[in-house]
Amino acid sequence: MHGTKAKDTTLLIVVAFMTMFAPFLLNPFPAGSELAQFNAGYPDLMQRFVIFGIFAIGFNILFGLTGYLSFGHAAFLGVGSYSAVWMFKLLSMNVIPAIVLSVVVAGLFALVIGFVSLRRSGIYFSILTLAFAQMSFNLAYSVLTPITNGETGLQLSLDDPRILDGGGPATSLPVTNLFGWEMRESTTIHAGAWSFDLSVGYYLSAIIMLACFYLSIRIFRSPFGMMLRAVKSNQQRMNYTGLNSRPYTLAAFVISGMYAGLAGGLLASMDPLAGAERMQWTASGEVVLMTILGGAGTLIGPVLGAGFIKYFENIFSKINEGVLHGWFAVMPDGIEDLLVAIVYPFVGKGWHLTLGLLFMLVVIFLPGGLVEGGQRMGRFAFRRRDRKAGPVESSAAEKRAASSKPAE
């Protein structure tokens, strides 16, 4: 385990750099150019990147470390959102109480669900969590309509009490803030043809994500994390040695539930609305996809996976027929129409298809997810450079290649 600390610190610094400069990194194309379509550096999407990053990091603590595949994590996200919006309605538009409550409520919720579900493992555990999540969804959707406002979603209204903010009906809807900094506040920097949006909401989410990322590194490297990995590799053997593994798995479940609740609370803080569909099984499935796509059990993988999926959902889905015709306008009419007809099913509302294909490719050829892809590319690049280097370095390269070979 030598050098772990230094490596993790570097990883943390890299992630910090990426998140802090994301508004610039994600807007590589000049505004107004044809390629601006692919820019992802607008506040809403960047917020989604980091918030779903938090969600996936939390999920990975459970799935990546213990191997318990929960299919109901969206329930915690939804519960977090509802708690946060209620906090905005009743107490204050400040995001702190909302986020705190959402984490606490999601934690309690996870404790109850985890306590029951963790009596089983494997597929039975997955089914139990799925059942609980669908139950929560249906409750939120119809039975608990007075609390959740059903399909319409819970929203702020002008005559909410908002006790700490002075109360009284407002003339316009108040905005979520952090001690006066409005979440939707953003500054646009223009530099030549480029423009970059720096938004308060994004930076708050990004800082919280970094904190979560750091916490997850600490958990991964702690004795507790080692215990969770032991659960994954052979729980039975562990139990035979007289060790009760359930407190560990329950703790992991609650921690990841709290991460999800935090993500839900943040989502509501950025946009004060909570809808029942946040708890649907598709939403639970999405975080599983994110984690597997990025690389389950790796530190950075889930964040990459979350970004990848959200990018597809928001950018690819907006490419419509008109945009395609714009791209292929140079071609002769017949070929243009043909190309549009070929590409069209894969973009716009067909983005799921593209994502599905990519997911298949990743699972088949890169079982370790995007992280493994990055590793292979890195190894390829380094090997070529190393070949040119002198004999001393090439032996180091061999060693490096050997040590990075997949263990199983």
Next chain:
Amino acid sequence: MRRVRNGRNYMTKSNFTRRGLLKTSAGAGAGLALPTVFTGAVWAEKHTGFTNAPQGDTVTLGFNVPQSGPYADEGADELRAFRLAVEHLNGEGDGGMLNTFSSKALEGNGILGKKVDFVTGDTQTKSDAARASAKSMIEKDGAIMISGGSSSGVAVAVQGLCQEAGVIFMAGLTHSNDTTGKDKKANGFRHFFNAYMSAAALAPVLEKLYGADRNAYHLTADYTWGWTQEESIAAATEALGWNTVEKVRTPLAATDFSSYIAPVLNSGADVLVLNHYGGNMVNSLTNAVQFGLRSKQANGKQFEIVVPLYSELMARGAGQNIAGIPGSQNWDWKLENQMGDRYTGTNAFVQSFGTKYGFPPSQAAHTCYAQTLLYADAVTRAGSFNPCAVVEALEGFEFDGLGNGPTLYRADDHQCFKDVVVVRGKENPENEFDLVEIVEVTPAEQVTYPADHEMFAGGSLGECNPGA
């Protein structure tokens, strides 16, 4: 031993990623360093005091419609109408209802001389997805107005977002009382009629058709629109002397309604009210017919089905099952031909829509087209894209020639008041577009209600928000 190796493996994984990331980010950083040279002039952008003030010679509108889910058919037709409206605003095509519109401010040179551009998005008939899509239109594409929507839940959610962001929301197909009732917003406007108006127009016709002594069973889509329509219809029919036996809520995403239809048979009801729309209604009506409800006798009377909110698209989906079933519409493409010149504009719109797409437009298409024109006209009359100026221009605006006869945009709640069309499914349709026959047109006065009516109470417009 194995476990330790596993642990080391995690380290190396992160090691390589880190390098990869470092390289990419360093590269991207270097590329970005070049243009990041700020000058005073660039900082002082042409800010005109409201969100997404159009720069340059184009203006961007955002059309946010359901392209998947139970209302996808309506969404597709709305999108066609939006494309047509943009064409007409930019002076292409035959001009459609621009020629019949009572306000002559629009000249077919875009809006205030700026060419109209548009972006589209998929609401998925989910509030969350709709808001994300609208947000990206506002934040990324710089849309100054958002329109569309085929679900009131979505419309209410997006209207709230537009209010916060400081852009105008021109609601498309949304029929819930709440959109201009308890959830009304200063930046939001609705041309489409609502559940209260449907009930007010439908009740006299129902009395004429089925008498004043009936037992009604409601199946209701479980969200804001269903709730308010159920409330409105129940109130209006109970005023006739009808009895409401049962109100059952069904999930919006449901596709099979057999389990909801079966209990109707033995409930003692003799009328089934389907507060369903789009794909929901097509499925529930089909189920109801399969269960033999329409040929059934109950309480010594013929069993009847009522679909308060109707549309051509639904009629097409439901096919033969729709014959004879009454309902209400905001507009119908045969209106001018059958009801005369009062509804001028209808034929002009049907003509240009038909020429472009090969079939007549639905009411969803009509309301979206009208909303786009109304927005463009308001901007032109106000001389500014500023949302507050647009709100002022639309409030209390009286117009004609958009197919519905004389219409008022009421200032108190931003709801349009116009005639309501009561229709029935045709017994022997001549072709697949002629499935609906107009029973009567209820004049606007008969469906007008005070702005503080109890079904619309509980909200307030607030103040118009021009945003940043």
